[in-house]
Amino acid sequence: PTCGYLFAEKPKEAHIIREMTDFYQVPIRMIQEIKRGADFVTPEGEVIPNARLTRPAVAPKRYAYCSDTAFHPSIIPIIEGVDLLYHEATFAECDAARAKETFHSTARQAAEIAYKAQVKRLVIGHYSARYEDMAPLKKEADKIFQSTCIFDSVSEEAYPGYVAIKGKQILEVGCGDIPNELVGESTEVVDYGEGTICPGFGDTHTFFTGYVVDYLGVDLSEAVNLKQIVERLSENLEMNPETVVLFGNHLQPELAEKINKGGELEQVKRPVILFTAGHGYCAMNKVAEEVFGFTPDTCGSSEAIYKIMKIYLNDRDFIIPQFKAYMSMLNSHGITSVKEMGFDNFYGFTDILAELEQKAELSLRISFMSQPVGKKMDLAYGKEMKKKYHSDFLRFSGYNQMTDGLIVSEEADLMEPYEGKDYCCQKNIDYALLEEDVLTADREGFRFTLHSEGDGSFHKILQIYDKCEKENGRLKNRHGITDLELTSAVDEEKMARLGVFGEIYTQVYKLDSCENWKQDYDEKLGSRRSRYMNYRSMADHGVILSGATDLPMLIPDIPEAIYYGCGTYAADGKEPVQPENGLTIPEMLKTWTIGSQYAMEQERILGTLESGKQADIVVFDRNLLKTDIEEIRKAHVLRTICAGQDVYKEMENR
16 A cells, blocks of 8 residues: 655735736725735726735645555546646556556656646656666657747746647647757757747637538539530539539629529529538529428528538538638648537538548547537437537537627617617527526536627627526536627626636628627617627636637638737728727736636637647747837748647648
8 A cells, every 4th residue: 555645735815917907996905805815996096906906816826745665547637637647657568467467657657647637747756776777767758849928828938948749649838948858869859039929729610511501512613604604613513413412603693683583594404503602692593492391591500500401411522622722721721620610410420530530530629519400409419419529629619609790780688778769689599598508408417608799789698698507606517608799898707707608709800890890880889899808807807718700701710810909900900990999918818728728618628738738729920029010910830730640731822
């Protein structure tokens, strides 16, 4: 028998933000109470939330000591997540049988314990005297990246140092020079100069099954007349005579309108659907309208897309190459994780994802969510998926649902009426059904994300979440809100208190000019425009934010996210739209790293550069924190690592 020890520091008090306590004129006698979590009430009666006055304390350190012991996996839940594990490693793996006989461990077994317990750093010792050469027990790195700009998403600042990778994990992260003992004969060492090295990015709202519609069927982007369209469709039919539906993509809008008016597709006796770029409009024949039940004007809606989804998601010759190209595109932008939205039961596409994982062909970690469109929320499906998919690369993440619509179309649900109007929303929203679905899913341990454009829907969603199960005042299940265009300070505080995360589309400013943004939202919101996309206020209230794009609406590009979400510039780049509402660059990088992994419940193994975490790493060509905001969009990814493997590497002749 042997004893192990677990040492843990006592929790520390929060850090005071001096600028905020000075601003609110907090008396010195109140500082200690605020450090312990108290809010501050001004002489005028305004309650200043604690999250606005403090930063979280550094998490207390924990150290586990496990010496003179056999391989004993039962200790894993006891030591889970410790900052440092000392574990005996008497024998090399070649002597595993001897280790078992003598109740000792091998170095590989010690590493396995550390990996499964997700410890941050492992130290091995208690070596057998039989080893004159300690090489079999050493942990030399496979790759070491060095830079003057290591941004680990733990600290707010970058530092000069290195990141060492061994297998799928980060072996060590340090300041200064690379220790000699990490470098072996086969270690790849690269000095990236001033290039930023940071954790891999996560996009928490992507939609591949909608994105791929732009690649369905025949590419008609270069067709300029009806004759060319007919020729290309005929060629496609000759090559694929068993085609049930004739699809086309990137048809010019004016040609689509002309075809729909002229009826040229009516001579074809099978369904024909030819989408314009972005699939918001299409040319189609009456057969297609009768079979699928939508029209050219409604072909881009969720209700239309799900009706054709089963066809293309089960076309393996089409969908597998397209998904691989999709992963490569995201990898080239530093994306190593996504939270993927899919309608209903994904129409069998999850089987293809599982097959790709089994073949080690996933270069992207996928948390997928079911969005009810064709039928009500399917709890049995969720239970089956949760049981079946729970690996580091493929996991079921819960449910997603839409609520209100766009502010500019007056379908966003506002707390107060639109400017000059007597109504708050032009769309009927069944909040009772949303609440029923959320509470039912919550009782079964499932997560939900709900979409919110207006501050009215934001308020009502938080009322729903407030009815969910809680532990110590925070939600037991990690629910989220996506989009977050208009929010109130009071509800932001509630959001933070409940532990609800936010998915923000910072690149959305690129869709219009500064003048148009101001004009459109002044017209609809008046003075309330000052709170439009107020990421600053959400962060100050302690809301955990995650990066998202609603792809294919936007393609994730973190330098762009910095330009639009920190600088709040619009497409014309003339002036910021809402300069007081932007995040800092370190905050934005954290949003796309640790914030996104929090939203995907993977922050224990991803999201920061720390020893023992999975080696998902991105390298940029420059220091993102020192680049002028006007120049930041020129930054690009040099290299993306996922689970220790290169998934993107810039060509030398770029």
